[in-house]
Amino acid sequence: MSHARPTRFSDRAALRAAVEAWRRQGESVVLVPTMGALHAGHLALVAHAKAIGRRAVVSIFVNPTQFGPSEDFARYPRDVAADLDRLAETGADAAWTPEIDTMYPPDFSTRIEVAGLTEGLCGAVRPGHFAGVATVVTKLLNQVRPDIALFGEKDFQQLQVIRRAVRDLDLGVEIRGVPTIREADGLALSSRNRYLDAAERAVAPRLHAVLARIAAALRAGAAAGPLLAEGVAELTAAGFGPVQYLEVRDAETLAPLERVEGPARVLAAAYLGRTRLIDNVAV
Numbered sequence: 001m002s003h004a005r006p007t008r009f010s011d012r013a014a015l016r017a018a019v020e021a022w023r024r025q026g027e028s029v030v031l032v033p034t035m036g037a038l039h040a041g042h043l044a045l046v047a048h049a050k051a052i053g054r055r056a057v058v059s060i061f062v063n064p065t066q067f068g069p070s071e072d073f074a075r076y077p078r079d080v081a082a083d084l085d086r087l088a089e090t091g092a093d094a095a096w097t098p099e100i101d102t103m104y105p106p107d108f109s110t111r112i113e114v115a116g117l118t119e120g121l122c123g124a125v126r127p128g129h130f131a132g133v134a135t136v137v138t139k140l141l142n143q144v145r146p147d148i149a150l151f152g153e154k155d156f157q158q159l160q161v162i163r164r165a166v167r168d169l170d171l172g173v174e175i176r177g178v179p180t181i182r183e184a185d186g187l188a189l190s191s192r193n194r195y196l197d198a199a200e201r202a203v204a205p206r207l208h209a210v211l212a213r214i215a216a217a218l219r220a221g222a223a224a225g226p227l228l229a230e231g232v233a234e235l236t237a238a239g240f241g242p243v244q245y246l247e248v249r250d251a252e253t254l255a256p257l258e259r260v261e262g263p264a265r266v267l268a269a270a271y272l273g274r275t276r277l278i279d280n281v282a283v
């Protein structure tokens, strides 16, 4: 089915008027926050939004405060026109594309810190990242005021951090996770995959293969320690480096686990050349 492009809003009052008009008509509103450079993983979130709600709003904002000083903020891919074309395939109703000054006026002074959940995994190697994420997502939720907001399980720690912030701060929106969309060879779709050269792209699916194998062994009752050591060795031999983490965590609390009894997750972050890849699978 082909649809029109979504209506683009860069003015907060106009966006809010549109959302409030939908609400007055009893229409539910689902928000999908993104940083643009949209791929089939993002589009699956938007399709899910349209399946569970009447109206889908997609925000596109490359949030500077979640990038570290030596990270890829400056070269992060940006092409809003292409993103709007892609969104037309999904039936998204609105694209919220705020300017930097709307999000961060010069005297911006507030930050949301989620303790505990943000201390390990990506939080340990990207100081300040989750404060940047929690702050911008809180703003987006307050700007759009959706009934439901969707986040990918691809960024599993992010999903749990946002669930916690929303609960702790009574933000009054339902947060739902959506399973990771992958290439046929298992590589999780990511806006950063375009940084990979052909040789790196050929190696990249090994990350998911290692995670899937560890998850299967854990399900069969194996202990985490030796599996994780082997996994790091295999990734390193395949050309990844550094492997920032490869861990087994409780799916809710993200506490480290040696053996798996309830819902758990195997999570990894590793560089492949200059590109940082993350992935995780359910146990």
Ligand code: AMP
Residues within 6 Å of the ligand: 033, 034, 035, 036, 041, 042, 044, 045, 150, 151, 152, 153, 154, 155, 178, 179, 180, 181, 182, 188, 189, 190, 191
């Ligand atoms: P990003 O633009 O990278 O900030 O991602 C925006 C949203 O899309 C986040 O909730 C991500 O978790 C989600 N997302 C990114 N890649 C995928 C994927 N391969 N499958 C499902 N969701 C994804």
